[in-house]
Amino acid sequence: MSAAPQAVEAWLADLTRALRRENVDGWHCEQVVAEAGRHLSDGGEDPVAAFGTPQEYARIVAADLAVDDGEPPSPAAPRLVVTGVRKSYGRGARRRPVLDGVDLVVAAGEVAAVVGPNGAGKSTLLRICAGLESPDAGSVVVTGALGYCPQQPALVDLLRAEEHFDLVGAGRGMDTAQARRAGGDLAAQLAWIPDRQPVGELSGGTRQKLNVVLAALGDPGLLLLDEPYQGFDGEAFLDFWERVWHWRDAGAAVVVVTHRPEQLKRVDIVLDLGGPR
Ligand SMILES: Nc1ncnc2c1ncn2[C@@H]1O[C@H](COP(=O)(O)OP(=O)(O)OP(=O)(O)O)[C@@H](O)[C@H]1O
Numbered sequence: 001m002s003a004a005p006q007a008v009e010a011w012l013a014d015l016t017r018a019l020r021r022e023n024v025d026g027w028h029c030e031q032v033v034a035e036a037g038r039h040l041s042d043g044g045e046d047p048v049a050a051f052g053t054p055q056e057y058a059r060i061v062a063a064d065l066a067v068d069d070g071e072p073p074s075p076a077a078p079r080l081v082v083t084g085v086r087k088s089y090g091r092g093a094r095r096r097p098v099l100d101g102v103d104l105v106v107a108a109g110e111v112a113a114v115v116g117p118n119g120a121g122k123s124t125l126l127r128i129c130a131g132l133e134s135p136d137a138g139s140v141v142v143t144g145a146l147g148y149c150p151q152q153p154a155l156v157d158l159l160r161a162e163e164h165f166d167l168v169g170a171g172r173g174m175d176t177a178q179a180r181r182a183g184g185d186l187a188a189q190l191a192w193i194p195d196r197q198p199v200g201e202l203s204g205g206t207r208q209k210l211n212v213v214l215a216a217l218g219d220p221g222l223l224l225l226d227e228p229y230q231g232f233d234g235e236a237f238l239d240f241w242e243r244v245w246h247w248r249d250a251g252a253a254v255v256v257v258t259h260r261p262e263q264l265k266r267v268d269i270v271l272d273l274g275g276p277r
Pocket of ligand 1: 089090098116117118119120121122123124125
């Protein structure tokens, strides 16, 4: 008898947690879970019959990875490759270059900060990376799923938070129960318990938390976060950066637009877009 999809889903989620507990790095963790998922969906087997319990299988994987094969570790897979991106706005004499040949590579397990003064083109770059605008020249290659948190939350004021989870989760292949569970978990990590009020009635900081949760729903491999913590109080700001380090450790590539210098020493890449042109 083939396993119910929910049982497979739950087994894979437990495997992810067990691998992390065994200190398997995010990239390997993702590969192992994806491979197991493919095997289970092809064969329709019961996961415990095929692999054992998630904990047992995670221990086997961790032991295999611990065997030193003498090879240097392979470089992490790039999730975002931006090459020579140029963008101008306006026409004729009013034409203004905003991005002038921007390069950026962010791999799985890396955090890049995009910095620069107002008008330097940070949001423009993220919109181009998210595929919402085209560059005039250059290219952007994204590998895997991406989550984008725009500077201004794009919410439907009359809907509740959980209805936003439903909509965004559906776009990422999640059913309602999965989307609501994942959304609730992410919200709790930002110290927010969504209730049933329409999001138009939420405070600015809480709307911004929802904006972050929607970007991260379904664990996309690339997160593009445009000043996501505007309106957060001090504690929420720290919670947010804890999530960033967590996503990085889980193997995501994270790009954060920021005006705040205090986290820059902890990020892997700083892209400084310089002054307004
Ligand atoms: N759709 C548009 N049409 C015309 N000009 C635009 C458009 N979008 C952005 N710009 C201009 O491009 C420049 C860069 O804007 P952008 O929002 O990318 O900067 P930023 O670095 O994110 O700024 P901030 O720190 O204030 O958020 C600004 O001068 C802005 O006015």
